[in-house]
Amino acid sequence: MDFSIKQEHQGILDTAAKVAREDLLPRAADIDLKSVHTTESWAAIWENGLLGTTIPKDYGGLGLGLLESTMVLEKLAAGCASSTASFHMHTVVQRYIDALGTVQQKEELFSEVVNEGKLFGSWGSEPGTHGGAAPVKVVVNRAKEGYVMNGTKHFCTMAGACHRAMVHTNIPDKDGNRRTIMVMVPTWVEGVAITGEWNTLGMRGTVSPSVTFDNCFIDENALLGEPGEVEEKGIEQTFALGDAAIYIGIAQGAVDWFKEYAKSHTFDPSPQPLSHDLLLQRRVAEMTQRLEGARYVLYSSCQRYWEESNMGRWYLVSKAKYLASEAAVFVSNMVAAGLGGRIAHRRYPLERMIRDIRTATLMPPSPDRCLEVIAKYELGIDDVQLASRWGS
Ligand SMILES: Cc1cc2nc3c(=O)[nH]c(=O)nc-3n(C[C@H](O)[C@H](O)[C@H](O)COP(=O)(O)OP(=O)(O)OC[C@H]3O[C@@H](n4cnc5c(N)ncnc54)[C@H](O)[C@@H]3O)c2cc1C
Numbered sequence: 001m002d003f004s005i006k007q008e009h010q011g012i013l014d015t016a017a018k019v020a021r022e023d024l025l026p027r028a029a030d031i032d033l034k035s036v037h038t039t040e041s042w043a044a045i046w047e048n049g050l051l052g053t054t055i056p057k058d059y060g061g062l063g064l065g066l067l068e069s070t071m072v073l074e075k076l077a078a079g080c081a082s083s084t085a086s087f088h089m090h091t092v093v094q095r096y097i098d099a100l101g102t103v104q105q106k107e108e109l110f111s112e113v114v115n116e117g118k119l120f121g122s123w124g125s126e127p128g129t130h131g132g133a134a135p136v137k138v139v140v141n142r143a144k145e146g147y148v149m150n151g152t153k154h155f156c157t158m159a160g161a162c163h164r165a166m167v168h169t170n171i172p173d174k175d176g177n178r179r180t181i182m183v184m185v186p187t188w189v190e191g192v193a194i195t196g197e198w199n200t201l202g203m204r205g206t207v208s209p210s211v212t213f214d215n216c217f218i219d220e221n222a223l224l225g226e227p228g229e230v231e232e233k234g235i236e237q238t239f240a241l242g243d244a245a246i247y248i249g250i251a252q253g254a255v256d257w258f259k260e261y262a263k264s265h266t267f268d269p270s271p272q273p274l275s276h277d278l279l280l281q282r283r284v285a286e287m288t289q290r291l292e293g294a295r296y297v298l299y300s301s302c303q304r305y306w307e308e309s310n311m312g313r314w315y316l317v318s319k320a321k322y323l324a325s326e327a328a329v330f331v332s333n334m335v336a337a338g339l340g341g342r343i344a345h346r347r348y349p350l351e352r353m354i355r356d357i358r359t360a361t362l363m364p365p366s367p368d369r370c371l372e373v374i375a376k377y378e379l380g381i382d383d384v385q386l387a388s389r390w391g392s
Contacts, residue, residue, distance in 0.1 A: 001296075001299070001300050001303065003067070003299045003300075003303070005067070005068060005071070009064070009068045012050070012053075012062060012064070012068070012072065013068075013071055013072065013075055015048050015049070015050065016050060016071075016072045016075035016076050017075045017078075018048075019044055019045060019048050019050065019076065019079070020075055020076050020077075020078050020079030020080070021078075021079060023040075023041060023044035023045075023048075023079070024038075024041045024044070024076060024079030024080035024083050024084070025078075025079040025080060025349075027040060027041055027080065027083075028079065028080035028081075028082070028083075028205075028349070028352065029346070029349065029352060031080065031082055031083070031204070031205035032082070032204050032205060032352045032355075033346075035198060035199055035200070035204040035205065035207065036205065036207065037158065037160065037161040037205065037207050038080065038082055038083035038086065038205045039161065041080055041083035042083060042086070042087065042117070042119060043117060045076070045083070045087055046117035047117075049062070050062070050072065050076075051087075051090070051113055051114070051117060051119075052094070052110065052113050052114050053068075053069045053072055053091055053094075054069050054091045054092070054094040054095050054098070055094050055098070055110045055113060055114065056098060059106055059107065059110040059111075059114070060110060060111070060114035060115075061094070061110065061113075061114060065302075066238065066241065066302040066303075066305055066306070067299060067302040067303055069091060069242075070241055070242060070244075070245040070298065070299075070302050071245070071299075073087075073088050073091075073242050073245040073246055073249065074245040074246070074248055074249040074252070074295075075249065076249065077245065077246040077247075077248075077249025077250050077253070078249045078250065078252055078253035078256070079253070080205070081202070081203060081205075081246060081249075081250045081353070081356035082203050082204060082205025082206050082356070083205065084246050084249065085157065085203055085206050085243075085246055086119070086121075086157050086158050086205075086206050087119075088239075088242040088243070088246060089120075089121055089122045089157050089158065089239075090113075090119050090120050090121070090122075090158075090162070091242070092122060092235065092238060092239055092242065093120040093121070093122050093166045094110070094113070094120070095235050095238065096122075096166060096182055096224060096230070096233075096235055097109050097110070097166075097184075097224065099225075099233045099235060100182065100224040100225035100229060100230060100233065101224055101225075104221070105184075105221065105224070108221075109164070109184065112163060112164075118162075118163035118164070119158055119161065119162040119163055120162055120163065120164050120165065120166055120184070121156060121157055121158040121159065121162035121164075121165035121166065121187075122157070122165070122166045122168075122239075123153040123155075123156045123157075123159075123165045123166070123167050123168065123211065124136075124153070124167075124168035125153060125154055125155045126138065126151070126152065126153055126154065127152060127154045127210065136168050136169060136170040136180055137151050137170070138150070138151030138152070138153060138167060138168070138169045138170065138213060139151055139169060139170050139171070139178075140169045140170065140171045140181065140183060140218065140223075141171075141172070143217065145219070145220075146217055146218055146219045146220055147171075147183075147217070147218045147219075147220075147222075147223070148215050148216065148217055148218070149167070149169060149183065149185070149191070149213045149215075149216045149218055150213055150214065150215060150216070151169075151212075151213055152195065152210055152211070152212045152213070153167065153210065153211050153213075154196060154208075154209075154210040154211075155208045155210075156194075156208055156209060156210065156211040157206045157207070157208040158206070158207065158208075159187075159194050159207065159208065159209050159211050160187075160194055160207065161207065162187055163186070163187065164184045164185060164186050164187060165184075165185050165187055165211075166182050166183070166184055166185075166224070167182070167183050167185050167213070168180060168182060169181055169182070169183050171223075171227050172227070173226075173227040173228060179227035179228035179231075180227070180228060180230055180231060181223055181224070181225065181226075181227050181228075181229075181230065182223075182224040182225070182230055183218055183222050183223055183224070184222045184223075184224060185213075185216065185218060185222060186222075189216060189217065190216070190217070191213055191214045191215050191216030191217065192211065192212075192213060192216055193211065193212050193214065194209050194210070194211055195209070195210045195211065195212045196209035196210030196211075197209055201355050201358060201359070202352075202355035202356040202357070202358050202359045203356055203359045231387065234305075234306075234310065234313055236387070237313050237314060237317040238305070238317075239364070240317045240318075240320070240321040240363070240364065240365060241298065241301060241302055241305070241317055241320055241321075243321060243324075243360070243363045244294070244298050244320040244321045244323075244324035244325075245298060245324070247324045247325055247327075247328040247357060247360040248291060248294055248295055248298065248324050248327065248328065250328060250353055250356050250357055251287075251291055251327060251328040251331040251332070251353075251357060252291055253349075253353060254331055254332065254335050254349075254350055254353040254354070254357070255284070255287050255288060255291065255331055255335070257335075257348075257349060257350060257353075258284070258287075258335045258338060258339070258350070259275070259284060261274070261339065262274040262275040262277075262280055262284070262338075263275045280338055283334045283335075283337065283338045286330075286334065287330065287331045287334050287335075290326070290327040290330050290331070291327050291331065293323065293327070294320075294323040294324045294326070294327040294328075297319050297320050297323050298320040298323075298324060301316035301317060301319060301320040302320075304316060305317075311376075311377060311382050311383070311386075312377070314373045314377070314383075314386055315373060315374060315377035317365070318365055318369070318370035318371075318373035318374050318377075319370070319374060321363075321365055321370055322367055322370035322371065322374065324360070325360040325361050325367060325370075326367070328357045328360050329357060329358070329360060329361070331357070332353070332354040332357045332358070335350055335354070336350075336354065373386065
């Protein structure tokens with residue numbers, strides 16, 4: 001397959017790599033230690049023109065396709081996993097707005113991003129509901145001159161920092177049946193309250209506590225599309241392609257750090273740098289080859305995604321997410337085996353990278369779900385219920 005990209009896109013990837021190195025990486029340790037929002041890193045992403053990667057050019061964005069925007073995430077993640085994971089949520093929301101929004105909604109919402117550097121969260125997961133975003137318990141009901149929303153979400157990345165959150169909700173359609181609809185909720189309005197804490201193993205800077213909506217009033221303009229329309233757009237699964245890129249990116253950052261350490265340090269009694277040790281060389285080869293394989297499958301999944309049937313998309317995404325998670329966890333094991341106890345020290349970035357990588361299997365789809373989907377596709381089983389179990 002040909003993954004060559006246009007020259008203008010290469011410039012964007014070079015910018016992303018520079019932002020990762022110069023703006024995100026120097027802040028990553030402090031953000032992780034304090035478990036705080038990555039505000040300055042997001043500002044750097046905006047100031048370097050990357051916040052609107054998935055906004056069409058007509059609305060002032062970069063108009064990147066799935067492959068190129070995924071590559072941007074991979075570059076950024078090598079600098080800071082948390083900033084990139086939250087930025088990723090934001091970019092997928094932009095895809096939803098583009099697919100479902102009216103011209104007026106697009107003009108208003110995209111202008112907030114391009115001109116003001118505002119961020120959008122995506123809040124789907126719910127406490128007490130296994131399987132992530134489905135079935136949706138947060139409900140929206142008609143009220144005078146708008147709607148009211150009630151319920152609780154958890155794992156709300158950027159709660160307290162994003163300007164609006166795209167909340168996955170449930171609304172009655174014209175026949176009274178409840179269907180999914182995305183609602184762009186202004187996070188500053190009455191009835192929105194952060195109700196949980198965020199103090200986690202990894203991805204500590206995503207700051208993703210619980211949020212409760214208590215008779216929260218929403219105006220007509222906040223709803224994206226018609227009830228149920230979102231289910232036909234095929235955007236939900238693209239979250240996992242971005243996650244795959246992020247975990248490959250973090251793991252690549254870990255490998256790069258490991259290689260530099262090996263080239264510049266000796267272990268007694270050998271006078272040569274660690275990089276001359278045969279066992280270490282083998283570890284480097286295994287890590288880089290696993291990452292290269294995962295990257296190849298990710299890129300080809302991105303390239304083929306929009307041409308595929310629904311089941312074909314689940315399959316492509318499951319392969320990409322499974323192999324990326326496996327490769328990243330493998331890298332975390334190999335760097336730990338290669339450098340021993342010293343990597344447990346906070347003074348080395350590997351300690352943080354390993355904790356961030358560990359969250360790979362928690363993000364949907366889980367390895368169990370990926371394997372189920374891959375096997376069903378291989379066996380020719382078209383599982384129409386898959387969407388309702390995708391979240392875990
Ligand atoms: C750092 C981080 C940031 C996140 N940010 C966001 C965000 O911004 N927005 C958002 O919406 N979500 C977010 N999430 C949540 C993430 O999407 C969820 O972790 C994911 O949806 C999986 O859901 P879960 O963790 O509740 O796992 P579950 O679905 O509860 O699965 C846990 C285990 O239970 C099993 N299981 C599932 N259903 C059943 C059942 N019925 N019976 C028996 N076993 C079952 C699964 O197979 C799995 O082994 C974030 C998570 C993390 C870690």
